[in-house]
Amino acid sequence: METFAAFQPPPRLLMGPGPSNVAPSVLAALAKPLVGHLDPEFVRMMEEIKTMLREVFLTKNEMTFPVSGTGSAGMEFCFVNLVEPGDEVLIGVNGVFGTRMVDVAERCGAKVTKVEAPWGQIVEAQQIADALRTISKPKLVAIVHAETSTGALTPVEEISKLAHDGGALFLLDTVTSLGGCPVRIDDWEVDAVYSGTQKCLSCPPGLSPVSFGTRAMTIATKRKTKVQSWYLDVNLLSSYWGQDRVYHHTAPISMNYALHEALRLVLIEGLENRWRRHEQNHVGLKAGLKAMGLEIASQRGHQLWQLNAVKVPEGVDEAAVRKRMLSDFNIEIGAGLGPLKGRIWRIGLMGETSSRANVKAFLSALGQILNDSGRKTDADAALAAVG
Numbered sequence: 174m175e176t177f178a179a180f181q182p183p184p185r186l187l188m189g190p191g192p193s194n195v196a197p198s199v200l201a202a203l204a205k206p207l208v209g210h211l212d213p214e215f216v217r218m219m220e221e222i223k224t225m226l227r228e229v230f231l232t233k234n235e236m237t238f239p240v241s242g243t244g245s246a247g248m249e250f251c252f253v254n255l256v257e258p259g260d261e262v263l264i265g266v267n268g269v270f271g272t273r274m275v276d277v278a279e280r281c282g283a284k285v286t287k288v289e290a291p292w293g294q295i296v297e298a299q300q301i302a303d304a305l306r307t308i309s310k311p312k313l314v315a316i317v318h319a320e321t322s323t324g325a326l327t328p329v330e331e332i333s334k335l336a337h338d339g340g341a342l343f344l345l346d347t348v349t350s351l352g353g354c355p356v357r358i359d360d361w362e363v364d365a366v367y368s369g370t371q372k373c374l375s376c377p378p379g380l381s382p383v384s385f386g387t388r389a390m391t392i393a394t395k396r397k398t399k400v401q402s403w404y405l406d407v408n409l410l411s412s413y414w415g416q417d418r419v420y421h422h423t424a425p426i427s428m429n430y431a432l433h434e435a436l437r438l439v440l441i442e443g444l445e446n447r448w449r450r451h452e453q454n455h456v457g458l459k460a461g462l463k464a465m466g467l468e469i470a471s472q473r474g475h476q477l478w479q480l481n482a483v484k485v486p487e488g489v490d491e492a493a494v495r496k497r498m499l500s501d502f503n504i505e506i507g508a509g510l511g512p513l514k515g516r517i518w519r520i521g522l523m524g525e526t527s528s529r530a531n532v533k534a535f536l537s538a539l540g541q542i543l544n545d546s547g548r549k550t551d552a553d554a555a556l557a558a559v560g
């Protein structure tokens with residue numbers, strides 16, 4: 174029989190598209206003793222998680238809880254509960270995750286209309302308005318708020334209004350936006366939303382916070398057909414996460430401990446303070462990059478604070494830089510995807526990772542790597558520009 178040494182992860186600075194670094198108290202929460210998933214103390218903690226999620230989503234929605242599974246499970250949760258075969262669904266697509274929404278909606282039997290924008294650009298409200306005019310009975314309009322694959326933040330208030338004027342629900346992906354920039358579920362009248370734990374909430378991956386408003390709950394509870402997924406059926410999950418506490422599946426107990434602690438930290442810092450910190454570190458990174466002659470690739474005025482798509486300079490080997498960043502500096506950064514493959518690096522400044530010290534660590538490592546490869550770069554000027 175083959176045996177192995179206990180796994181010892183290297184000390185990485187996680188500056189890619191997620192996961193982000195996690196606070197020591199969140200890691201410590203994972204190591205706490207297990208209780209049962211119906212233990213009264215666990216149930217009390219579940220209620221606190223729901224309350225804190227409402228505070229972070231800025232919603233009063235009763236049906237707000239973490240789905241067991243990563244952000245993609247939250248995406249599926251929303252579509253399988255709201256879409257029935259033959260429903261007309263309009264989806265904004267400007268990157269990987271809008272594309273994935275289309276796939277999920279089609280698997281639910283939806284007739285999907287795609288509203289596309291070039292990767293790195295936002296989907297304009299006018300495009301949604303024009304597309305809605307071509308659909309007879311739209312059931313749902315869905316869009317990704319913060320496209321992690323491109324670093325673009327699409328403004329969604331106007332799109333939400335258009336969806337409602339057209340008689341549709343509005344569904345929003347906030348996997349990368351929640352906790353890192355304003356997300357206002359009630360003010361923006363978002364009917365259904367999902368997120369992930371491993372980005373700006375700085376918790377390990379494994380849960381997907383979701384929230385359904387009353388319109389979405391009415392659709393989900395008055396369906397003609399059964400929800401195609403037993404595991405993600407909100408009608409069954411509400412009996413466990415609601416007051417009845419009926420066993421549905423064994424909740425990932427330790428992950429819920431970790432989320433409880435991560436949400437506590439978010440709220441202790443304060444949402445507005447946290448957004449400001451993300452903004453300031455993005456501005457610092459941009460100033461440093463500019464001093465090195467580098468720039469952000471995504472649309473001006475709509476660049477994400479928490480995910481920076483940095484243009485790879487002409488003649489530089491994108492993958493070699495990433496590789497050396499990891500092997501020599503223990504810094505993980507992300508590659509471009511799809512049409513942006515080889516053209517950008519994705520630099521995450523999410524949650525715990527978003528600090529001035531980390532911005533400087535990255536710029537100094539990048540300066541050294543570029544200089545070693547023969548491309549003259551002034552890393553000192555970059556560090557001074559960060560402030």
Ligand SMILES: Cc1ncc(COP(=O)(O)O)c(C=O)c1O
Nearest residue numbers: 243244245270319321348349369
């Ligand atoms: C915007 C967005 N949506 C959905 C997902 C899917 O989440 P997960 O990888 O946690 O399943 C991601 C993951 O990066 C994402 O960035």
